[in-house]
Amino acid sequence: MSSKWLSLEEALSNVLNAADVVTDIEPISLFEANNRILAEDVVAHLDVPPWDNSAMDGFAVNADEVNTNMPLTIQGTITAGMEADTPLNKASAIKIMTGAPLPAGANAVVMIENTDINNDKVIINKRPSEGENIRRQANDIAKGDVLIEKGTRLKAEHLMLLSSQGLNTVNVYRKLRVGIVATGSELAAPGSTRLSTQIFESNRVGISSILQEENTDIIDFGIVEDNEASLRALFLEASKKVDVMVSSGGVSVGDADYVKDIICELGTIDFWKVAIKPGKPFALGKINQTLFCGLPGNPVSSFVTAKLLVVPAIRKMQGQIAAFKPLYVNATLTQDVRNRGGRRDFQRATMVQTQNGDWEVTPFKTQSSGVMTSITSANCFLVVDENSASLPKGAIVPVMPFSL
Structure with a gap:
């Protein structure tokens, strides 16, 4: 178990090395194949066009x-x-x-x-x-050509191509089963009666939404109090049911933060302080063949680490080729930005396209990891390098869109 600081690149490399591809394959209809991962190369058996x-x-x-x-x-x-x-x-x-x-x-x-x-x-x-x-015959596709490579995430353009070859089914990797759980005695389930000492839990639905965009099957294990026996029983159950288990909370150094110790007891674990802001603590481990990702309990930190570290692991395990690193676009900064340095800062921001097609980005004034509205109103992260003390208005900066 390591507590040294890791760069985002080092942490991501470790996550991907631990993420094993699930090799189970299933044939499905093209009408159900959108967003699924192709399990084998598809080779053309017809010329397109078939004649002049x-x-x-x-x-x-x-x-x-x-x-x-x-x-x-x-x-x-x-x-x-x-x-x-x-x-x-x-x-x-x-x-x-x-x-x-x-x-x-x-x-x-x-x-x-x-x-x-x-x-x-x-x-x-x-x-x-x-x-x-x-x-001319075969001007577009010649018999024997590789049409789509194994590991491709299938979209409309791929499915149309497969259909043009007379195919109505395709072999894909099965969906990953992903479990989610929130830990903490201070958490109340939405819809329940909240004690005066509790807050309503929000991480599970956020993590679930992020990972459902990756076409996973989500199993919700609910909220577990800070109790070693309860957590141990839940993690053992999860290791028999899911491919990936994502927990939020319990990975810091508090007296009631048990997640790391329990995973270490039941399997293997590595714990890092990732040099990003927000989202410093991150735990990665395995119980049997189930990959465990322990995220911070802070909602904004949980959101950031799910995007940066869990999503790439999911894509790797699904068999997807590439698409593991964040996608960045360049944008013009509309105001000065100050940064303490030392950690890469993923500031919540809004990006808009100008009339000439360029992008402009404006960070929110409040960047506290406890301010959830900074996520709600944002559509991107403004990425401030760990070595940058400040950025002037007008600077060209890297921006990570939440979606494209």
Whole structure:
């Protein structure tokens, strides 16, 4: 168990090293696959397009035989879904619709706008070049191409591509089962009667919401008082039910902070002071195969550490490739910012886009980790480096959006 200060990068590296990929795979419908993690490479078994086809409504012609203002006989019509079973005759043109297969003998399509039609004749007003307005077979996808890599988080664009290959199911990693619990005798459950010495607990719903965005199945273990026996029994139960257990509270150095000791007794644990503000204490351990993440009890600190350390662990365990490090954008600071230094400061702020497309960021005046409204009204973290004592108005600074 270590109590030395770790940089965010060191802490994140340790978290990812401890996070093992859950290898269970399940086939699901494409209609249920949004936001799931692909468990294997998907290889194309069809060319796309499957044949040479027209990119425009117009006339299929042999460009070598066409002269401007020369009338051609309209041989017939091919629409999308029809077979092009009749080859193009000499001095002829076949009316063709977008997506329809190109007939044998044709090597160009003349846009309808560049023609004049007179009964069964068509006059070409602009001579085409060979290949004009034709989409060649396999121009988009060739049979055997890797369409989507294992570990990709599936979105609409991926699912459309899979569907275009005739697939209606896909193999994905199963959802992670994540348990959440809040510890502390001072906590009352929302909806219950609160004692005068208690506050209503808010971390569980916040952590749950953050992790549900990662498409996990959440199991709520409720609130546990500062009691060693109760915590020990709960952690043993959780180790049999979930892949990840996230607790808030009980990881500091108070007399009633039991989480670290119990995890150490039942399994393995490392405890760090992470050089970030807010969110200094963080515990990481395992009981059997269950990963335990111990977050601070302070709501703002819990929110920050869940975003910075727990979410990357979840993504790694789901089998997702990359997307472990925070995503930053640059923004212009609208006011001076002072910082004590020593810890990287994730200040709650609002970012807005200007008319010219640039971003501006304004931090809240009150940055106390006990002020929950600083999260409610914010949409990003303004990241102040641990080596920066102050930042002037107009400085270009890194900003971490809550979502994009």
